[in-house]
Amino acid sequence: MYDTNVTANKDSVEQRGEQAAARSGRTDGAYERGFDEDVEQNDANTCPECGGRVTANVDETVCDDCGLVIDENKIDRGPQWTVDDEGNAAGRHVGRPNTVERHDRGIGTDIGYSPNGSESSVDSKKRSRLHRLRREHRRAKFDSKAERNRMKGFLEIRRMAGALGVPKSTRAQACQLFRTAQDEGLLCGRSIEAIAAGVLYAVCRINEHPRTIAELASVAVVSATRIENGYTVCNRELGLPVPPLAPEAYLPKVASEVDASRRTQRRARERLEAAETVATGGVHPGGVAAGALYLAGRETGERVTQGELAEAADVSRATVRARFQELE
Numbered sequence: 001m002y003d004t005n006v007t008a009n010k011d012s013v014e015q016r017g018e019q020a021a022a023r024s025g026r027t028d029g030a031y032e033r034g035f036d037e038d039v040e041q042n043d044a045n046t047c048p049e050c051g052g053r054v055t056a057n058v059d060e061t062v063c064d065d066c067g068l069v070i071d072e073n074k075i076d077r078g079p080q081w082t083v084d085d086e087g088n089a090a091g092r093h094v095g096r097p098n099t100v101e102r103h104d105r106g107i108g109t110d111i112g113y114s115p116n117g118s119e120s121s122v123d124s125k126k127r128s129r130l131h132r133l134r135r136e137h138r139r140a141k142f143d144s145k146a147e148r149n150r151m152k153g154f155l156e157i158r159r160m161a162g163a164l165g166v167p168k169s170t171r172a173q174a175c176q177l178f179r180t181a182q183d184e185g186l187l188c189g190r191s192i193e194a195i196a197a198g199v200l201y202a203v204c205r206i207n208e209h210p211r212t213i214a215e216l217a218s219v220a221v222v223s224a225t226r227i228e229n230g231y232t233v234c235n236r237e238l239g240l241p242v243p244p245l246a247p248e249a250y251l252p253k254v255a256s257e258v259d260a261s262r263r264t265q266r267r268a269r270e271r272l273e274a275a276e277t278v279a280t281g282g283v284h285p286g287g288v289a290a291g292a293l294y295l296a297g298r299e300t301g302e303r304v305t306q307g308e309l310a311e312a313a314d315v316s317r318a319t320v321r322a323r324f325q326e327l328e
């Protein structure tokens with residue numbers, strides 16, 4: 001009787017299993033095939049939505065067929081493997097990216113100080129040893145006097161660029177130009193500060209950022225004459241593609257200094273575009289922009305004095321008066 005009940009229970013369990021399998025449409029090997037399908041869907045190269053091919057780039061992982069974004073903003077904290085022009089492995093790079101604004105291109109290291117002042121708890125012998133290590137490390141950062149001078153020039157360029165609000169890209173170009181000037185031997189017999197200010201002024205003109213010699217002299221440690229000499233040497237010896245000064249480049253700067261309205265600025269720009277045939281060679285472009293703003297202000301009914309425009313453009317009142325009379 002006991003064996004009969006066990007057999008009956010076993011048969012009933014098997015029957016219920018077969019009925020459940022029949023309702024779900026699966027056969028005896030369904031569980032093994034279902035496991036294989038799950039493995040295929042979890043594959044990193046297969047889309048879980050359509051099963052298509054997956055492409056991973058720096059920011060996100062996307063399916064090529066349906067466009068599903070599988071993963072995004074994934075941070076890779078491992079080393080950056082680099083390749084050469086032929087696609088061969090060229091090594092790996094770990095740390096901050098290289099920059100032309102450093103004499104060692106940003107790959108150097110420093111022996112810093114403890115932020116919480118824990119060095120005060122060590123004995124005097126260890127503190128003296130750390131002090132000597134830092135001193136020798138500072139000396140070893142420069143292989144030659146040329147690298148030390150390059151570091152001084154880059155520091156001066158970054159300081160002046162920060163004071164004038166020059167964009168970071170322009171600052172990097174100025175550092176690269178200073179490196180080129182030093183390699184060409186233009187620093188011999190000239191001060192580092194004059195060449196640094198000269199290359200910064202040259203790059204500002206190349207990128208059409210209105211910065212005058214007087215503005216650079218206000219933040220530099222050398223005079224305007226020495227800045228102009230440094231710029232002239234770099235421009236002549238390196239053959240820089242410096243465009244002529246255009247009054248349109250100074251118009252937004254002068255207009256913002258005197259709080260001119262947009263209507264007046266548009267009218268002044270129209271005046272400058274209509275006066276392209278007027279000879280502007282040998283005159284200060286800031287003075288031409290100030291004269292156009294004064295004339296536009298008279299036409300729009302906005303009162304802007306010649307003194308305010310002269311101060312904003314760094315010219316005299318007579319220059320503003322002469323320029324707007326030429327534009328009339």
